[in-house]
Amino acid sequence: MPTWESLAAFWSGPVIATNLIVFFSLFGALLLGLLVGYERSYRGRAAGMRTYGLVCMASAALTVIAGYPGYWYGGQVVAGLGADPTRIIQGIVTGIGFLGAGVIMKEGLNISGLTTAASIWVASVIGVLVGIGFFLSAMLLALMSAVCMIWVPKVTHWLPSRQAIVIVLRFKAGFEPDEARLRQAAFARGYEIANGSISISVQNGKAEWHFVAVAFDKLSGAPLSELARELSTMEDVESFNLSHARN
Numbered sequence: 001m002p003t004w005e006s007l008a009a010f011w012s013g014p015v016i017a018t019n020l021i022v023f024f025s026l027f028g029a030l031l032l033g034l035l036v037g038y039e040r041s042y043r044g045r046a047a048g049m050r051t052y053g054l055v056c057m058a059s060a061a062l063t064v065i066a067g068y069p070g071y072w073y074g075g076q077v078v079a080g081l082g083a084d085p086t087r088i089i090q091g092i093v094t095g096i097g098f099l100g101a102g103v104i105m106k107e108g109l110n111i112s113g114l115t116t117a118a119s120i121w122v123a124s125v126i127g128v129l130v131g132i133g134f135f136l137s138a139m140l141l142a143l144m145s146a147v148c149m150i151w152v153p154k155v156t157h158w159l160p161s162r163q164a165i166v167i168v169l170r171f172k173a174g175f176e177p178d179e180a181r182l183r184q185a186a187f188a189r190g191y192e193i194a195n196g197s198i199s200i201s202v203q204n205g206k207a208e209w210h211f212v213a214v215a216f217d218k219l220s221g222a223p224l225s226e227l228a229r230e231l232s233t234m235e236d237v238e239s240f241n242l243s244h245a246r247n
Contacts, residue, residue, distance in 0.1 A: 001167050003156065005072075009074035009075055009116060010073075010074035010135060010177060010185055011222060012074070012075065015071050015074060015075060015133070015134075015148060016136060017139045017178075018068050018071045018134075019134055019135075019136035019140075020066075020136075021060065021064070021146065022064050022065060022134060022137040022140075023136075024136060024139045024213055025061070025143060026057050026060055026064075026066040026137070026140065026141055027064075027144070028060075029056045029057045029060035029061075030053050030057040030060070030144060030148065032056060033052040033053040033054070033055065033056025034049050034052065034053040034148075034152065035107055036052050036056070037049035037050070037051060037052030037053055037155075038159065040052065041153045041156065041161065048115070048156075049115075049117045049152050049156060050115045050148055050149055050152045051114045051115050051117050051152070052119070052120070052192075053148050053152065054115070054118040054119060054145060054149075054191065055118050056084070056119065057122070057141070057144065057145070057148075058118075058121055058122045058125040058141075059170050061125050061128075061137065061141055062089065062093065062125060062128070064138070064146060065129065065134060067126075069085075070087065071133075071134075072132040072133060072134075073132060073133045074133045077218055083128040085132065085242065089128050092124055092127070092128060093121070093124060093128075093232055095234055096120060096121055096123075096124035097121065099120060115149065118221070119145065119148050119149060122141070124140065126138050126141050126142050128139065128147075129141060160217065161218050162214050162216070162218065163175075163213045163214075163215045163218075163221055163244065164190075164194070164212055164213070164214045164215070164223075164225065164244070164245040165212070165213050165221075165227075165242060165243065165244055165245060166210070166211075166212055166238070166242070166243050166244075166245055167209075167210070167211055167241070167242055168208065168210050168241040168242075168243070169208070169209045169231075169237055169239060169240050170206060170207075170208045170238045170239045170240065171206060171207045171208070171209075171235070171237060171238060172206065172235075172237075173204065173205040173206050174205060175207065175236045176207065177207055177209060177236075179198070182209070185214050187219070187228065188214055189215055189222040189226075190220035190221040190222055191214060191215055191216070191220075191221055191222075192213065192214055192215035192216065193211050193212070193213055193214075194211070194212040194213070194214050197210075197211045197212040198210070199211065206238065224242045224243075224244070226240055228240070
């Protein structure tokens, strides 16, 4: 039967010190994850700073707590423990991974839901930390995750960035688009077509091109409304779809 002494053990000096070690590991992992995510975001990739930061931080949390099993459950030995906690944690993380994959949506070259999937995985890690008695670490991870999801987009607004847009062009029957001219047209409007992003399909003699265009810098790149206005006047374009790349 739990006593006040057993409950106080969860907030003892050694356990709190271990939680602080976990915190510094989480903070360092978050910064490094944001750095890698910024590079990917700058190049117009689907996964951005928030996704990389959350995944890196959650991975560090699971790794660092594995080094301090003596402080799990307040440093108390659980008599008659019928299962290995590490195997339970492994099962949770694996199962949540499948759940997170279910919220990732892919529409053509546009991918959304990556940050939501990463936040679901982080939530499972927060639950693991609470389960083993690392309450302070769990609260810090929850706070840092919320700050990451709320403030990172605002910080990104001030950093050098390149907007990426997904473009789908459907041409009239018999018209054969030229990739070189398409790249020149994108260049003239402040964009470059990302290498390896072009996808071409033909149905009933009508070509359909999918590709991602990335602006040269934060100030270049014509807005979607202007691009749509130009495309609507082109005789060879039957229909089109423009959207910002999301994560």
